[in-house]
Amino acid sequence: MTSPSxxxxxxxxxxxxxxxxxxxxxVAILCGAMSWVSERHxxxxxxxxxxFGLIACGAMTPELLDKEIAGTKELTSKPFGVNLITMxxxxxxxxxxxxxHEVGHVVLAxxxxxxxxxxxxxxxxxxxxxxxPALALAKKLIRSGVDALVVEGMEAGxxxxxxxxxxxxxxxxxxxxxxxPVFVAGGIGRxxxxxxYLDMGxxxxxxGTRFACATESIAHPNFKKAFFRANxxxxxxxxxxxxxxxxIPVRALKNAGTELFTAKQVEVAQALNDGxxxxxxxxxxxxxxxxxxxxxxxxxxxxxxxxxMAGQSVGMVNKEEPVxxxxxxxxxxxxxxxxxxAA
Numbered sequence: 324m325t326s327p328s329x330x331x332x333x334x335x336x337x338x339x340x341x342x343x344x345x346x347x348x349x350v351a352i353l354c355g356a357m358s359w360v361s362e363r364h365x366x367x368x369x370x371x372x373x374x375f376g377l378i379a380c381g382a383m384t385p386e387l388l389d390k391e392i393a394g395t396k397e398l399t400s401k402p403f404g405v406n407l408i409t410m411x412x413x414x415x416x417x418x419x420x421x422x423x424h425e426v427g428h429v430v431l432a433x434x435x436x437x438x439x440x441x442x443x444x445x446x447x448x449x450x451x452x453x454x455x456p457a458l459a460l461a462k463k464l465i466r467s468g469v470d471a472l473v474v475e476g477m478e479a480g481x482x483x484x485x486x487x488x489x490x491x492x493x494x495x496x497x498x499x500x501x502x503x504p505v506f507v508a509g510g511i512g513r514x515x516x517x518x519x520y521l522d523m524g525x526x527x528x529x530x531g532t533r534f535a536c537a538t539e540s541i542a543h544p545n546f547k548k549a550f551f552r553a554n555x556x557x558x559x560x561x562x563x564x565x566x567x568x569x570x571i572p573v574r575a576l577k578n579a580g581t582e583l584f585t586a587k588q589v590e591v592a593q594a595l596n597d598g599x600x601x602x603x604x605x606x607x608x609x610x611x612x613x614x615x616x617x618x619x620x621x622x623x624x625x626x627x628x629x630x631x632m633a634g635q636s637v638g639m640v641n642k643e644e645p646v647x648x649x650x651x652x653x654x655x656x657x658x659x660x661x662x663x664x665a666a
Contacts, residue, residue: 328658328659328662330661330662331657331658331659331660331661331662332654332658334658334661334662334664335518335521335654335657335658335661338518338521338522338661339351339521339526339527341504341526342504342506342525342526342527343527345450345470345471345504345526345527346375346402346428346527347375347402347427348370348373348374348375348401348402349373349374350373350374350527350650350654351375351506351526351527351528352369352374352375352517352527352528352529352530352650352653353374353375353377353404353473353506353508353527353528353529353530354366354369354374354375354376354377354529354530354531354534355377355479355480355481355508355529355530355531355532355534356377356378356379356380356381356406356430356432356531357379357480357481357531357535357632358379358381358382358481358613358614358617358618358621358632359379359381359541359542359617359618359621359622360379360535360540360541360542360621361376361377361378361379361406361531362378362379362391362541363378363391363394363395363397363398364398364539364540364541365534365537365539365540365541365646366378366395366399366403367395367398367399367401367403368398368537368539368645368646368647369403369534369646369650370399370401370402370403371398371399371401371646371647372645372646372647372650373647373650374646374650375402375403375404375428376395376399376403376404377403377404377405377406377430378391378392378395378403378404378405378406379406380405380406380407380408380411380417381408381614382408382411382610382611382614383417384413385413385416385417385419385420388405388417388420388421389420389423389424392405392420392421392424392426393424396424402427402428403426403428404426404427404428404429404430404452405417405421405426405428405429405430406429406430406432407421407429407430407431407432408432408433408610409431409432409433409434409435409436409437409440410433410434410606410607410610412607414437414440415439415440415443418440418443418444418447421444421447421449422447422449425447425448426449427448427449427450428449428450428451428452429444429449429450429451429452430451430452430453430454430473431444431451431452431453431454432453432454432482433454433482433571435460436453436467441467441468441469445468445470450470450471451468451469451470451471452469452470452471452472452473452506453469453471453472453473454472454473454474454475455472455473455474455495456474456475456484456486456491457484457486457491458494458495458498458499461474461495461498461499462498462499465499465502465503469503470503470504471503471504471505471506471526472495472499472503472504472505472506473505473506473507473508473529474488474491474492474495474496474505474506474507474508474525475488475491475507475508475509475529476488476489476490476491476492476508476509476510477509477560477572477574478509478510478574478634478635478636479508479509479510479531479532479574479634480531480532480535480558480574480575480632480633480634480637481531481573481574481575481632481634482571482572482573483509483560483571483572483573483574485572487509487510488507488508488509488510488511491507491509492507492520492523492525493523496520496523496524496525497523497524500523500524500525500526501524504526504527505524505525505526506525506526506527506528506529507520507523507525507527507528507529508528508529508530508531509634510634510635510636511528511529511530511533511636512530512532512533512636512638512639512640513639513653513656514652514653514654514655514656514657514658514659514660515656515657515659515660516528517653517656517657518656518657518658518660518661519660521657522664530636530653531634532550532633532634532636532637532640533636533639533640533649533653534646534649535547535550535633535640536550536551536640536642536643537643537644537645537646537649538643538644538645538646539645539646541621541622542621543620543621543622543623543624544624545620545624545625545626546620546621546624546626546629546631547643548626549576549620549626549631550576550631550633550637550640551640551641551642553576553633553637553638553640554637554638555635555636555637555638556635557576557577557633557637558574558575558576558633558634558635558637559574559575559576559577559581560572560573560574561573561574561575561581561584561585562585563588564585564588564589564592565588565589565592565595573613573630573632574632574633574634574635575630575631575632575633576631576633576637578626578627578628578629578631579627579628580616580619580620580627580628580629580630580631583616583628584612584613584616584630587608587609587612588609591605591608591609592605594608613630616628616629616630617629617630617632
């Protein structure tokens with residue numbers, strides 16, 4: 324007779340089969356693309372441990388992305404992908420870099436994909452994944468030809484939408500999960516939650532905060548200690564100052580840097596008033612601010628004035644441990660939860 328643990332593991336494997344096939348990984352767990360954190364060391368470690376690593380291109384130049392992909396390939400022979408920001412001024416050059424390296428999966432984040440970008444990615448033979456923060460957008464993206472979706476709730480770290488993960492999952496999964504693989508993200512810190520979303524029809528999940536302080540993460544020790552000290556309510560969303568400047572809210576641990584961002588918005592809004600910048604440039608200035616603030620925290624260890632982007636699952640991050648251990652724990656928790664199911 325099959326033991327309960329094997330029963331749970333078999334049920335988990337069955338529920339993750341579609342996501343595993345799509346990603347080419349051993350488990351259907353994507354690592355969220357965290358700027359400065361999701362680089363070659365963490366990405367390769369996640370892929371080597373059976374998950375699916377994603378390089379966070381962020382504000383990288385094509386030359387830097389070229390080196391990062393090459394560096395990741397030196398550390399793993401397993402599949403991994405690249406996350407590109409739709410508003411990047413050199414988006415099509417970055418797509419060409421992905422083509423050069425035969426990157427199998429490209430994620431487009433940060434808004435509706437610009438004209439021609441979907442075709443350019445798919446023409447390279449890569450599988451295209453996009454974020455769907457609403458059901459109408461999910462359906463539109465599927466009609467446009469995307470291969471998979473990420474449904475990310477406002478509990479996530481970094482740029483967020485206004486709706487919670489549980490509500491988005493209930494709204495979107497029943498409608499589109501049979502058409503394309505859907506990966507649920509935002510606030511996931513334990514395997515029981517993974518099992519629940521798989522039961523709802525998800526092909527897999529995406530986690531960022533849970534991996535940010537892994538042993539293989541290059542994040543500064545100060546950055547990691549700030550995560551270990553934090554609880555869920557410390558991860559707060561930024562406030563929009565000027566309605567003309569549609570700044571996507573960012574969730575991060577509250578510190579002096581939070582106030583600095585408010586001041587930056589006032590500065591950029593004033594520049595809009597003066598006519599010294601156009602709207603597109605104003606939004607890019609905001610993005611560059613975040614890239615710089617995040618670097619100060621992740622790389623330099625300035626946890627007071629830098630940006631400590633973190634999801635509300637940060638309260639479940641309390642120690643530094645290898646990626647392989649994190650994935651094994653998540654899978655064990657998910658399998659244990661599924662042992663209790665009827666089938």
